[in-house]
Amino acid sequence: MTPPVARTGRMRLPGDPGSTLTLSRGSGRLVRVVSTVLIAGWFLLPLAPLMVWAFANQWSFPALLPTQWGFEGLGSAIGQGALPALGASLTLSLVVAAIATPIGAMAARALTFGAVPWPRTVSVALLAPIALPPFAAVMGLNVLILRASIPPAAGLVLVLVVMAIPYTTFTMRVAYAAHDIRYEEEARILGASRWSVLWRVQLPLVAPALARAAFLAFLVGWSDYVVTVVVGGGEIVTLPLVTASLAAGIGNDAAVAILSLSAIVPPLALLALAGLAGRRPDRASSSAAPSIGERR
Amino acid sequence: MSADVTLHAVSKTFGTARAPALTGVSLQVSAGSCTAILGPSGSGKSTILRVIAGLDEVSGGLVLIDGADVAGVAAEKRGVGMVFQRPLLFPHLSVLDNVAFSQRVGGASRTESRRHARHFLDLVQLGDFGARSVQALSGGQEQRVAIARALAAAPGVLLLDEPFSALDPALREDMHELLDDIRQAVSPTIILVTHDRDEAAAVADQIAVLQGGDLLQHDTVDRLYNRPDSLRVSRLMGGLNEVAGVVEAGVHVSPIGRVPLSAGTPDGPGVLVIRHEAIEVSPCTEAEAPRSGVIGHVSRVRRYGPRRMVSVTFGDGVVLQAALPPGEAVRDGCRVALTLPPAAVCVVPLSAAPR
Amino acid sequence: MSLPLRSRRSTLLVLPALVLAVFVVAGGVGAATLQSLGLMPLIGPVRLSVDAYTGQAGALLGALGLSLAIAAASTVIAALVGVGTALLIVGGRWCGRIVAVTSAATVTIPHLIGAATVGLLLADSGVLARMFGVPPELWPSLVGGPWWVAVVLEYAWKESAFIGLVVAGTLITRVARFDEAAALLGAGRWKRFRFVMLPLALPALAISSAIVFVYTLGSYEVAWLLGRTYPEPLAVMALRLFNSASLTARPEAAAAAVLTTAVSFLVVGFCFWAVRKSAVWR
Numbered sequence: 017m018t019p020p021v022a023r024t025g026r027m028r029l030p031g032d033p034g035s036t037l038t039l040s041r042g043s044g045r046l047v048r049v050v051s052t053v054l055i056a057g058w059f060l061l062p063l064a065p066l067m068v069w070a071f072a073n074q075w076s077f078p079a080l081l082p083t084q085w086g087f088e089g090l091g092s093a094i095g096q097g098a099l100p101a102l103g104a105s106l107t108l109s110l111v112v113a114a115i116a117t118p119i120g121a122m123a124a125r126a127l128t129f130g131a132v133p134w135p136r137t138v139s140v141a142l143l144a145p146i147a148l149p150p151f152a153a154v155m156g157l158n159v160l161i162l163r164a165s166i167p168p169a170a171g172l173v174l175v176l177v178v179m180a181i182p183y184t185t186f187t188m189r190v191a192y193a194a195h196d197i198r199y200e201e202e203a204r205i206l207g208a209s210r211w212s213v214l215w216r217v218q219l220p221l222v223a224p225a226l227a228r229a230a231f232l233a234f235l236v237g238w239s240d241y242v243v244t245v246v247v248g249g250g251e252i253v254t255l256p257l258v259t260a261s262l263a264a265g266i267g268n269d270a271a272v273a274i275l276s277l278s279a280i281v282p283p284l285a286l287l288a289l290a291g292l293a294g295r296r297p298d299r300a301s302s303s304a305a306p307s308i309g310e311r312r
Numbered sequence: 313m314s315a316d317v318t319l320h321a322v323s324k325t326f327g328t329a330r331a332p333a334l335t336g337v338s339l340q341v342s343a344g345s346c347t348a349i350l351g352p353s354g355s356g357k358s359t360i361l362r363v364i365a366g367l368d369e370v371s372g373g374l375v376l377i378d379g380a381d382v383a384g385v386a387a388e389k390r391g392v393g394m395v396f397q398r399p400l401l402f403p404h405l406s407v408l409d410n411v412a413f414s415q416r417v418g419g420a421s422r423t424e425s426r427r428h429a430r431h432f433l434d435l436v437q438l439g440d441f442g443a444r445s446v447q448a449l450s451g452g453q454e455q456r457v458a459i460a461r462a463l464a465a466a467p468g469v470l471l472l473d474e475p476f477s478a479l480d481p482a483l484r485e486d487m488h489e490l491l492d493d494i495r496q497a498v499s500p501t502i503i504l505v506t507h508d509r510d511e512a513a514a515v516a517d518q519i520a521v522l523q524g525g526d527l528l529q530h531d532t533v534d535r536l537y538n539r540p541d542s543l544r545v546s547r548l549m550g551g552l553n554e555v556a557g558v559v560e561a562g563v564h565v566s567p568i569g570r571v572p573l574s575a576g577t578p579d580g581p582g583v584l585v586i587r588h589e590a591i592e593v594s595p596c597t598e599a600e601a602p603r604s605g606v607i608g609h610v611s612r613v614r615r616y617g618p619r620r621m622v623s624v625t626f627g628d629g630v631v632l633q634a635a636l637p638p639g640e641a642v643r644d645g646c647r648v649a650l651t652l653p654p655a656a657v658c659v660v661p662l663s664a665a666p667r
Numbered sequence: 668m669s670l671p672l673r674s675r676r677s678t679l680l681v682l683p684a685l686v687l688a689v690f691v692v693a694g695g696v697g698a699a700t701l702q703s704l705g706l707m708p709l710i711g712p713v714r715l716s717v718d719a720y721t722g723q724a725g726a727l728l729g730a731l732g733l734s735l736a737i738a739a740a741s742t743v744i745a746a747l748v749g750v751g752t753a754l755l756i757v758g759g760r761w762c763g764r765i766v767a768v769t770s771a772a773t774v775t776i777p778h779l780i781g782a783a784t785v786g787l788l789l790a791d792s793g794v795l796a797r798m799f800g801v802p803p804e805l806w807p808s809l810v811g812g813p814w815w816v817a818v819v820l821e822y823a824w825k826e827s828a829f830i831g832l833v834v835a836g837t838l839i840t841r842v843a844r845f846d847e848a849a850a851l852l853g854a855g856r857w858k859r860f861r862f863v864m865l866p867l868a869l870p871a872l873a874i875s876s877a878i879v880f881v882y883t884l885g886s887y888e889v890a891w892l893l894g895r896t897y898p899e900p901l902a903v904m905a906l907r908l909f910n911s912a913s914l915t916a917r918p919e920a921a922a923a924a925v926l927t928t929a930v931s932f933l934v935v936g937f938c939f940w941a942v943r944k945s946a947v948w949r
Contacts, residue, residue, distance in 0.1 A: 119683040152885065
């Protein structure tokens, strides 16, 4: 059996340049282009109003474009508490990510390589929060949280972490399934301590997956509305809460657009950063052959 | 139904690569024959198959299948079947349905395609395995099913990309026999890629030796072993003996002595190559070397499978390796006579290029 | 209980996540059930009763029916668009890249924000109405209308990106290698999709669709923001009762929560069982 080879280049997609299998000829090409336009349009269309409304001071019906441009929406949003809400959202999401990612990774590691008793049951238990409607969980838990005198912030973080656990655990399970334990065994044989193996071998190898899991957990905290409203009890005001109260009202369209943009930009920026960081210099390009087809 | 394959000055460079994968490869495989493409890793062997199959487009040159240029023809329409190193059996289909896949896709009904498939499953001696799931098969069985699946599509050309390299040696022998059975039953044109010389010699009519994207020699097995075109080919075929010298009037003159050659060898500088299996070794007591032989001293005897390999030194530090049959009593320091039959001796040009 | 060392270490690793998950899930569901049965009232005596269920049975079933309809419609649209998205992504080249980027961006948008911007788009005096120059009286009531169009479209829009990325991931990692083998057996692109890619992607599609269905069933903010006040889906009804001042409201809210949870778990359980039974699950 040949020894494991670390994957240095990126995976070869069927549609990569040079591949003939997804080459569309004639009508196939037209179908592909049309469906791309339709689907990209489907994803981008709902975002279009934001770009215009964000800088509209006045835009009365039926004008096609705002009658008056300006930054009143921004001022209104800040006046309604957008900046503290932004800070609260960031803090909450980062805390949720910081807790849910390591415990999900540990659980995934134990389930993949360890000897957990009743592994099937444990897996189901860790995936169960996906099927649990958030409002149901908090309505039940709120009483328990109040009776146990747990501060609202802690209760909020607890529920959001549990909602994020299925995503982090699943992402890390996939990563560990593809992870070759023999790297670590080799390191142990070479004399590294357990801590060294963890820090120098395991973590660097699963770092991309950890980043993905952390991002998903961050999104869980960042997007939440119901749990913050019920458990937070009005004390904790995050970006979705401010946006909701303005959107439910009338005439706040510009402020709502500004708040929406500020809720969209940070995760997108993180995603873009991750995308750029993940693009390592393609070492495969220096050798002649692609990863599928030519045996190295 | 078999087709002949012609490659005409085919070259291929992958988009971001520094060096081309193939440079000006011209190859002719006649219908119904079996050709092995032999070469080390990275020599471009798999690229040739992928270019014939249509999975990659050529950067230059022509690929002709049955005389027709197939540039721009999609892989599914070329009438070419391929078995990869990993069997890639569809996990959601049973063994029989896997073999029946080409028929199903061609529009036949489920029963019709399964009936057609049973014949090919029998051909690979897995007739009883039809109902099993593909996860229940061993490595060798999986490759048999993959071969049956490719054959069921009735391709004119069957391409095999190192199909047995992941199997145990004993299993590989069974597979070589299977290939023989298949050639008798169906006789497609077979092109087999391998890095194993013995496999190539066992299975193929002709071998094409490839290194670094260049086709070095395309010949029968015997000629490749005994009449290599160049030093590179000799080394790739596992030749161990190279002696530099000059040819004068049909005799190769070098530090080891005078070795008569077969007729027609041109005069001039050249390297003598001979297979270690072809040299006959005998202890020598006379002062003069025998006809078509040389005298030297044994410097080392080491094990070589069931036989032994003897290293014989001559003047100027030249060493010849000879494979001894079991039982010969030859020891270090012994004075021996090596017989180099002219039929097994070959002179190749001195190549400046390093290995 | 003496576990071998490896088991003990694994148990320790799993414990934090497990304890938290069990506490929230079992505690939340358990507490909600107890509340709905009157066994954990906010104030007043503990008294077992099913009034919370029977008293508003009609309303509960009506809300359930509406929630199920919205969830079903959203899931079907999301699955169809998601599969198309996945195919485009796997097809690569420029089209694949554009679709991959736009769908990845969509996934990161919170549902509440999505609801706000869809509202801006589809409302009577929204951007779309202005683009087509249709006055408010003539514009179909998509937001807050009888057909819950804006709600379904918002869910379908966001979740189609989710399904698209999940299915594309499965196709790329597990299915792509069979593409060449299938092509060399004579299968053109449509046949490869029908006989190889779709069957192999079906488990991932089924599971992600089940997740979408269950999420939409239990989601609050979109239905609240873009829907109408009557009839109400289960989540909206539950929270309205939860915040209401009347004494009987809490158990009734809990009853709605328990009903939603039960249906959710049933759907997810059924889906996993069905996928397990199919031959493709590994």
